[in-house]
Structure formats: structure tokens, C-alpha cells
Amino acid sequence: xxxxxxxxxxxxxxxxxAASSGPIETDALIIGAGPCGLFAVFELGLLDIKSHVxxxxxxxxxxxxxxxxxxxxxxxxxxxxxxxxELTDRLMEQIKPFGPQFHFNERxxxxxxxxxxxxxxxxxxxxxxxxxxxxxxxxGGSFTPKRPPLNGIEEYEGKSVFYxxxxxxxxxxxxxxxxxxxDSALDWTLNLAPVAKSxxxxxxxxxxxxxxxxxxxxxxxxxxxxxxxLIGQVTGLEGANGKxxxxxxxxxxxxxxxxxxxxxxxxxxxxxxxxxxxWGLNLHENLILVDxxxxxxxxxxxxxxxxxxxxxxxxxxxLSGFHEGALMAQAAHKIVYPDxxxxxxxxxxSSSLQKKLGVK
Amino acid sequence: MTKITFIQPDxxxxxxxxxxxxxxxxxxxxxxxxxxxxxxxxxxACATCHVYVDEAWRDKTGKAADMEEDMLDFxxxxxxxxxxxxxxxxxxxxxxxxxxxxxxxx
Numbered sequence: 360x361x362x363x364x365x366x367x368x369x370x371x372x373x374x375x376x377a378a379s380s381g382p383i384e385t386d387a388l389i390i391g392a393g394p395c396g397l398f399a400v401f402e403l404g405l406l407d408i409k410s411h412v413x414x415x416x417x418x419x420x421x422x423x424x425x426x427x428x429x430x431x432x433x434x435x436x437x438x439x440x441x442x443x444x445e446l447t448d449r450l451m452e453q454i455k456p457f458g459p460q461f462h463f464n465e466r467x468x469x470x471x472x473x474x475x476x477x478x479x480x481x482x483x484x485x486x487x488x489x490x491x492x493x494x495x496x497x498x499g500g501s502f503t504p505k506r507p508p509l510n511g512i513e514e515y516e517g518k519s520v521f522y523x524x525x526x527x528x529x530x531x532x533x534x535x536x537x538x539x540x541x542d543s544a545l546d547w548t549l550n551l552a553p554v555a556k557s558x559x560x561x562x563x564x565x566x567x568x569x570x571x572x573x574x575x576x577x578x579x580x581x582x583x584x585x586x587x588x589l590i591g592q593v594t595g596l597e598g599a600n601g602k603x604x605x606x607x608x609x610x611x612x613x614x615x616x617x618x619x620x621x622x623x624x625x626x627x628x629x630x631x632x633x634x635x636x637x638w639g640l641n642l643h644e645n646l647i648l649v650d651x652x653x654x655x656x657x658x659x660x661x662x663x664x665x666x667x668x669x670x671x672x673x674x675x676x677x678l679s680g681f682h683e684g685a686l687m688a689q690a691a692h693k694i695v696y697p698d699x700x701x702x703x704x705x706x707x708x709s710s711s712l713q714k715k716l717g718v719k
Numbered sequence: 720m721t722k723i724t725f726i727q728p729d730x731x732x733x734x735x736x737x738x739x740x741x742x743x744x745x746x747x748x749x750x751x752x753x754x755x756x757x758x759x760x761x762x763x764a765c766a767t768c769h770v771y772v773d774e775a776w777r778d779k780t781g782k783a784a785d786m787e788e789d790m791l792d793f794x795x796x797x798x799x800x801x802x803x804x805x806x807x808x809x810x811x812x813x814x815x816x817x818x819x820x821x822x823x824x825x
Contacts, residue, residue, distance in 0.1 A: 426764040508823040568789045627793045
């Protein structure tokens with residue numbers, strides 16, 4: 360489940376923004392496509408505020424999609440039981456009338472304020488935004504690969520230890536060790552076997568979570584002696600100056616040292632606050648401090664909703680994040696439309712809101 | 720109330736009393752046991768509540784289910800007796816249970 364290669368989502372309804380030159384101008388830039396980020400699109404949309412949404416994952420849903428897509432949630436009002444994936448799908452349907460633009464597989468790395476009061480944001484992929492308001496709905500932070508707790512692993516990262524592979528060619532001629540038993544581990548085993556000097560797949564047990572056909576292919580490569588399968592756990596790294604030379608592996612029969620010049624550990628994802636911590640926002644124990652009227656941070660125009668914020672009495676519940684999004688939108692309206700008076704309306708009775716929602 | 724003992728890697732042990740029906744993870748969190756992170760809140764989705772069940776108790780706690788085994792792939796230094804303690808429900812039968820906290824959660 361927490362693998363770096365997720366199951367293929369049905370993305371036909373999702374508008375992924377096309378690459379363009381120059382910054383993308385938007386009313387609101389929402390960081391995080393989890394349930395609160397998605398519902399923020401709705402609340403902002405009702406107030407004519409258009410959104411772009413950025414998420415590090417490759418699909419909407421945040422933790423709901425990544426951690427518990429099939430697990431039931433029992434405390435979403437009016438839905439006695441709903442799975443993480445169903446909730447995501449329903450929210451996507453609900454916000455469709457507002458045509459949010461999604462930018463998946465990207466993380467906002469920098470944020471600064473322009474002279475005109477807008478925010479300039481840049482993703483790790485180089486996409487730039489100019490936004491009137493920023494809504495941080497980043498949940499537990501951005502999902503990042505788990506680092507195996509092996510002594511000294513940091514000094515090898517990016518040089519001999521990789522959590523993803525951009526170009527297969529860079530792996531040519533290496534003694535490659537892949538660790539893990541999910542789809543990422545198996546996919547990379549199959550992809551890198553042809554270019555590796557040697558390839559060893561290490562997993563703690565002789566059972567794999569990965570797709571059966573990948574497992575079958577891997578077993579065939581093992582039979583042909585193209586790939587070595589080792590059942591055990593890595594306990595130590597050997598090398599110097601960031602260059603790995605060998606690994607110690609604990610197996611049922613003792614400890615074995617194997618040659619390794621490139622290691623790819625796949626132990627799933629964990630959440631880290633990430634670059635948000637560097638934007639000058641006041642924090643409370645790694646959470647963003649907000650007021651409870653606007654859910655605004657200490658920076659006027661930057662809001663934080665959902666699991667990532669903190670205020671006295673905060674509960675990390677999806678329903679609380681929805682409420683926070685509704686109040687945030689009211690405050691965002693004052694910034695996006697400083698001269699417009701906001702008339703409070705109900706979707707049940709307001710023909711103008713219903714028009715926005717596409718009700719016929 | 721059921722007694723559960725958590726032993727830290729340095730040998731320090733803490734015995735807590737817990738209500739039946741809770742999970743061992745919840746008992747750990749309620750009593751601020753160090754080294755039990757439970758990042759996902761007990762959804763069997765993160766492997767940060769990894770413990771080693773003392774040998775004498777393994778029959779009573781039973782084995783990890785398939786989904787838990789899958790999640791244990793994400794734990795560090797998995798051994799015989801490794802469990803995710805959010806998946807162990809406390810009952811009278813577990814009165815006196817001893818679990819060891821690993822040196823590191825991921």
C-alpha cells in the first residue's frame with residue numbers, strides 16, 4: 360500500500376495542467392490534494408476563486424489514497440461508512456464544476472511575496488505560480504521515501520543510494536542491490552537487470568506484495584541466474600566518500616557480505632513537513648499556527664487547513680478540515696476581491712451558486 | 720485491567736495497565752511508551768509500532784495476518800516474534816504480556 364509505485368488510478372476526469380512558459384497566474388494555489396485541499400477547491404469555487412492544486416503524489420487523495428484507500432472511515436458526516444478512495448472520488452466529483460488544475464508529482468519548494476502582494480511559488484520540477492492566496496493543506500507533510508535506519512546511509516544518498524531512478528543508463532555496469540518486496544522493488548529489478556553488472560534483490564521473506572506477473576518474471580530471471588534473490592535484511596553499509604562497495608546482509612544462515620556499488624531501498628513513504636518549514640510561518644510543534652476565524656497563518660494571505668495546522672482545541676479530523684476550508688474561503692475572498700461585498704448564500708436556495716455548480 | 724510490559728532496547732522496562740479491547744499500540748501511546756510511533760494511528764498502514772513479542776507470549780498473541788506481514792516489510796530488523804502492536808487486541812488472555820521495543824522504528 361505505501362509503495363512508491365501506486366496502482367493505476369482512473370485519471371480520465373482529472374485535468375492535469377499542461378506545461379507552460381512563465382508563471383501560472385491563479386487566484387488560489389492549494390498545496391496538497393488530500394480531502395481538505397480538494398474541498399477547499401469547492402469552498403473557494405463557490406466564491407468565484409479559481410484554484411491550482413499541487414501534490415507530491417501522482418493522484419488526488421493524499422493520505423486517504425496513499426495510506427488507506429480501502430480502509431473504512433466512519434466519521435464523515437452523512438456517510439456512515441466510506442473508504443479513503445471513495446471519499447476522494449466523491450470529492451473529485453463534487454469539485455468538478457470548478458475545473459481545478461492539478462499538478463501532480465510536484466512539490467512546492469519555495470515561496471516568496473511579490474511587490475504587488477501576490478505570492479511567487481516554485482515547484483521542484485520548475486513550475487512557477489503567482490497566486491493571490493496560498494492554502495497549505497499538506498496534511499502530515501509531503502510524502503518522501505523512507506530512509507532505512509542504517510548507520511551512515513546519509514553520506515551515500517544521491518551517490519550510491521537512490522530512492523528513485525531518473526535514467527536507467529546511470530545504473531549501467533553497477534553491482535546493484537534492490538531492497539524490498541513491493542511493486543517498486545520488483546519493477547526496478549526487471550528494468551535494471553539488463554544494464555547491471557550484477558543485480559541482487561534482497562527481501563526479508565520469500566513472499567512479495569508486488570503484482571504477480573512481476574514476481575513471476577523476477578523468478579524467471581533468478582532461475583536464469585541473471586538476478587540473485589537473497590532472503591534477508593541489510594544490516595550495514597561498507598564504502599568510502601559516498602561510494603558504496605559492499606553491504607552486510609543478515610540471512611537465516613548468518614551474515615553475508617555482498618558487492619554493491621548502487622543500492623535502491625524501497626521501504627515505502629513517510630511524511631515530512633519539508634520546505635513548508637522554511638517559509639517563515641509560525642509553527643507549533645511542527646504544525647502551522649493559525650487563527651480560528653480565518654485559518655490564516657502569521658503571513659497575511661497564506662492559510663493552513665487540515666492536519667497540518669494547529670490552534671487550541673485542534674482535532675485532526677477530516678470534518679474539521681472541511682470546516683476550516685469554508686472559513687478560510689471567506690477570508691480569501693477579501694483578498695482576491697477586495698472591493699466586492701460577500702453575500703452569504705446557501706447552495707440549496709441560491710440560483711447563482713447553483714449556476715456555478717452546474718445545477719440545471 | 721490487563722498488565723503489559725514494554726522493554727526498551729537498553730533493558731529498561733515499564734509495566735502498564737490497559738483496558739481490554741484497546742490495542743497494545745493504544746496502551747503504549749496512552750502511557751507514553753518511548754519508541755512506539757504509530758504514525759498512521761493504528762490503520763496497519765505504516766509499520767512504526769513494530770515490537771518483538773516475547774517468546775513465551777507468541778502463541779497467545781498469534782501470528783501476523785497477511786496485511787500485517789505486508790506492512791512488516793516496511794519495518795526495520797524484522798525478527799521472529801515481530802508484530803505491529805496496533806494489530807494486537809488486549810484481552811484477559813494477554814495479562815502479563817511482554818513485548819520488546821526495537822532499537823529503531825523507520
